[in-house]
Amino acid sequence: MVKRLLVLLVAFSFCLVHASTAFAAATIIIDKSTNKLHYYQDEVLLKTFPVATGKSPSLTPEGNFTVVIKLVNPYYARGGIAGGSPQNPLGYRWLGLSVGGGGIYGIHGTNNPASIGTYASAGCIRMYNQDVNWLFDHTPLGTPVQIIRSGATRVPTPPKPKPLPVTVALGGKNIDIKVPVGTSPDGSPLLPLRPIFEALDYAIGWDDASHTIHITKGNEYINVACTSGRVTTRQSVFVCPELKLAQGAAHAPISFWQRVLPKTQINWDAGQRRVTFNEKTIMEKPFPGTSAPGEAVLQTP
Structure with a gap:
């Protein structure tokens, strides 16, 4: 659901970010054709969750992104709804994506569980609250997120250059x-x-x-x-x-x-x-009446 979290940075200061137990390489693939989120560790499929995506195909962006911010009990700016409220449409967790800077498109919970599995959002990826809690705890910042439509041409992942010593x-x-x-x-x-x-x-x-x-x-x-x-x-x-x-x-x-x-x-x-x-070398300033190397001191009458 597209929403400008106007107080995202302020909320970040007050929200507790949970610790993650994921130290292996994590990857998330979201398929808009099936409304499924697939969670991989070290290229092995570990979990699959149902999700809700955009009401129309263009609302949820497709491409290769990363998780850039994680919030517990995010504040919903559009409706002025406090974080942690049962009426908050973002639920209790927010994983902001790099597209939009972390505050526009994200993976989050919901106050409308009946919408999961359907095309219902304005662009974000909704999950059941218990599912997004698990995802939040197992997804470090920087985790790659690929959003695709399996019925369409798969978004290519750029080849990784061979690392040099x-x-x-x-x-x-x-x-x-x-x-x-x-x-x-x-x-x-x-x-x-x-x-x-x-x-x-x-x-x-x-x-x-x-x-x-x-x-x-x-x-x-x-x-x-x-x-x-x-x-x-x-x-x-x-x-x-x-x-x-x-x-x-x-x-x-x-x-x-x-x-x-x-x-x-x-x-x-x-x-x-x-x-x-x-x-670092710290250059000391000369005392008044003295000179640094190569400088002359002019005495005025």
């Missing part, structure tokens, strides 16, 4: 990544958290209950919520939608590293396939 240089230490798990839109690789933080002398721990990575060094701390992508440091709080869980480990884009390590200069050399971490 990457070297991470941290002072005198090198970490060789033979097969990166993914790339950012600019082509830079996603980098594994544990070996890099450990090479930088950070302690790294795991909270299984909240699926959060805790990283510490002295009075510095970095907390990474693996389901929501929410990152908390001493300096800032932000969401990293490109955070990826693969092979039992978390991987993050270079933009993540630049934000959590503000005192470190991080550069990506695409030609050399090399990421360098160097401590």
